[in-house]
Amino acid sequence: MERMSTPGDDDVAALPDVAPRLRELRRRRGLTLEAAAQRADLSPAHLSRLETGGRQPSLPMLLGLARIYGTTVSELLGEMPPEREPVIRAGRAAPHEVDGWTYHQTGASARAMQALRVEVPYGTQRDLVRVHPGEEWLYVLTGRLRLSLGDATHELDPGDSAHFDSLTPHRISAASHGGAEFLFVHTLLQSPDPHPHHPHS
Structure with a gap:
């Protein structure tokens, strides 16, 4: 346009x-x-x-x-934002749906650390391999989640969590037919690593 x-x-x-x-x-x-x-x-x-x-x-x-x-x-525009409200009330922000995934904001926007509650339906196509700087942490709330990290694949049940470097090629999808819901935290800073991963295209 x-x-x-x-x-x-x-x-x-x-x-x-x-x-x-x-x-x-x-x-x-x-x-x-x-x-x-x-x-x-x-x-x-x-x-x-x-x-x-x-x-x-x-x-x-x-x-x-x-x-x-x-x-x-x-x-x-790069202007300094005003002091943010530290408490995020339930229902204050409407969820966002992207390619079948539903994102609920559970942290303030434009922070170095982003926190979300994510719903993943079974069979959605948004499970492409991703590689980017930062760290990711996730905690499964409901359903079963399939997490591929490099050449390894893990299935996580409710109560399971994972914490990994985002430069490791990774893919997330729902392994249970009812879908899955998980808490997700992503930082933009990469953790020190004596054996750094190399991004894949």
């Missing part, structure tokens, strides 16, 4: 960090380029150019992307 430049674009163009921040926030939300573009009513090619600095977003685009990524325009 192409558009003509507007005066507001020049203001955004003066902030070179917008492009990588858009990409970081999208990845932090676990959205593919195609999924985020569809929700923002943009073409994947246009969103890709926004994330690489090839085009500058207008204010309406920033508003839409901020809503999708669960943050504010100020955060997208």
